[in-house]
Amino acid sequence: MKKVIVIGAGASGLMAAYAAAARGNDVLVLERNEKAGKKIYITGKGRCNVTNDLPAEDFFQNVVHNAKFLRSCIYAFPPERTMRFLEEGGLPLKVERGGRVFPASDKASDVTKCLERYCRNAGVTFAFSEQVKKIELLQSTMFGIITDKRRVEADAVIVCTGGISYPATGSTGDGYVFARGFGLRVGKLRPxxxxxxxxxxxxxxxxxxxxxxxxxxxxxxxxxxxxxxxxxxxxxxxxxxxxxxxxxxxxxxxxxxxxxxxxKPALDEETLDRRLLREFDAAKNKQVGHVLETLLPKRMIRPVLAQVAVAETLPVHSVSKVQRAALLRALKDFRxxxxxxRPVEEAIVTAGGIDVKEIDPKTMQCKKVPGLYFCGELLDVDAFTGGFNLQIAFATGFAAGNAV
Ligand SMILES: Cc1cc2nc3c(=O)[nH]c(=O)nc-3n(C[C@H](O)[C@H](O)[C@H](O)COP(=O)(O)OP(=O)(O)OC[C@H]3O[C@@H](n4cnc5c(N)ncnc54)[C@H](O)[C@@H]3O)c2cc1C
The missing domain is CATH 2.40.30 (Elongation Factor Tu (Ef-tu); domain 3)
Structure with a gap:
């Protein structure tokens, strides 16, 4: 049995802690907040889009950076496994438009409760309101973890401290500092x-x-x-x-x-031009701004006409061929x-982060420092909206906890 410390009780940390404890390790989670999952709580506008019900292969098309690095862990812990895991843990799910998966209750807090329940049943201990300040390597695979309250030792450390987006949720970038402290490359953080x-x-x-x-x-x-x-x-x-x-x-x-x-993406230029002609023919004496109401939301008309320097009040019969061509361009190519x-603190996800070349893609173990693992948003991986980022957090967390 190993003594394992997980830093951060977010999506990846809770999953890592559960997986490590389920393997019979002695797991302590250190979380700076007074409770787990503060970021989970605000995900999906409070409903938490936990994953996406897509086959693993399609999953990677939604990953923006370093999809290849994620292949092993997503295949080992794919979206269907996340869904089964949560449902077996007492959290009924529903699938919405675009394969987005939510708790049936529409409550993000139920996701955290489910993960925390798994952890506690597996014997994980939590220490809340305790911020890790430093990780030291004592011997080749023994770590000293210094918090704002005490010093603890562990055989393995799984760092799950998140990115730097929405810092009020507790993710302020501490994990990047820890990584740099061990000489790991950390790519530029971007929104x-x-x-x-x-x-x-x-x-x-x-x-x-x-x-x-x-x-x-x-x-x-x-x-x-x-x-x-x-x-x-x-x-x-x-x-x-x-x-x-x-x-x-x-x-x-x-x-x-x-x-x-x-x-007007549904209409190619030719069809749209025919449509414009039709509208103009049907209302020859009306003002162009008025006629465009059949094609555009009202508030969009003035900026579109401004882009082509055509007055809203110009009667349709006075619109020249050149002006109509310009109008057509503005409808298809409004600049x-x-x-x-917007600043990264306001971004939903932090791009950049720990260079994935430093990390074993199967286990999330740091190649330079055996026993030290990094998971979740800390890594230089990010994906589109749709439940993909949480799935990455769960899969990387599971990989680390399972390997430790
Ligand atoms: C508004 C918003 C909506 C989102 N909605 C979705 C969605 O619906 N679906 C989706 O897939 N993704 C969503 N995301 C993205 C997703 O929430 C994150 O990618 C994911 O939570 C990252 O998980 P993580 O475990 O890496 O980090 P986090 O969830 O950020 O967890 C990190 C934890 O570490 C703790 N911590 C940090 N430093 C220390 C330290 N030194 N000591 C102790 N503890 C520490 C923090 O307090 C925090 O609890 C959303 C993000 C935002 C901001």
Missing amino acids: ALCGIVCDGCEPLQGLSLKNVRLSAQCGGRKVGSLFGEMLFTHFGVSGPIVLSLSSLLNDCDLSSVLLSLDL LTPRAL
Whole structure:
């Protein structure tokens, strides 16, 4: 029996602690907060999208960075296993649109309760309100863990302290400091799944668009093109497709990013032009701004016309061929001016982190320091929304706990 210390009682820490205890180890979880799972509590708008009901193979298409590194642990602990694990632990689940899995109760706190119950039944001990300050290597595989209250020793340490997003939940980046202390490379931390700051969006604040396509180019290279919903906010844009696109843009210099919004993705240019002609023919004496109401949300009309320098009040019969062509372009290629991503503290996930080359992908053990493991968001892995990030936390946590 080994003495195992797990640092952090978030998604990956609870899973790691359970798996290590289920293997007969003596497990102590040290958590700086007064309770477990503070971040889990706010996931999925309080409903916790625990995983995604996709076959493991499709899972990797939703991983943005280092999908290859995750292959072993996701195949060993795939989404279906997470689902079975939670249901057998007394948490009924339901699958919603896009394979998103939620607790049937719609309560994120039930997920933490289920994980904590597993841990306690397996004999895990918890120490809350105790922050780990330092990890020391005593002998080749013996560690000293210094907290703000005491010093403890362990045969193995599993670090599950999360990224630096939403620091009020307890994840303030301590694990990166521990990793650097052991000479591990830590890649630049960047926001992922966050809003994009854009100029000139204030008049559109609060407007949400459905069934649009948002595309990004960085220095002339196509970065991504996503179809779905988005929202204008006080700072720029947010909403599902913006969040996903931000994860693809966090390696780019935003000043060289071109953001283009296709407001009518279902219609190719030719069909849309025919439609415009039809609408214009049917209302020759009406103002162009008025006629566009059949095609666009009202608040979108002024910015679209401004982009092509056509007055809203211009009668349709006075719209020239050139102006109509420009209008068509603006509907298919409405330009946004991105300035920056929102700060990482506001991002749903932290991209970057511990270089996965430092970590054994089967066990999450640090290659340089046997007995030391890193899991979850701390690693340089991140995925789109849909339950993929929690699945990564569970699978990496399970791999470490099981291996220890
Ligand atoms: C608003 C929001 C919504 C989200 N919704 C979803 C969703 O629906 N589905 C999904 O898949 N993902 C979601 N995510 C992402 C997901 O929550 C994280 O990727 C996941 O929780 C990471 O798990 P973790 O175990 O690595 O870290 P965390 O869950 O952040 O846990 C880290 C724990 O370590 C503790 N800790 C830190 N430092 C120390 C220390 N020095 N000593 C002791 N304890 C320490 C912290 O207090 C914390 O409890 C969401 C994230 C946010 C912010």
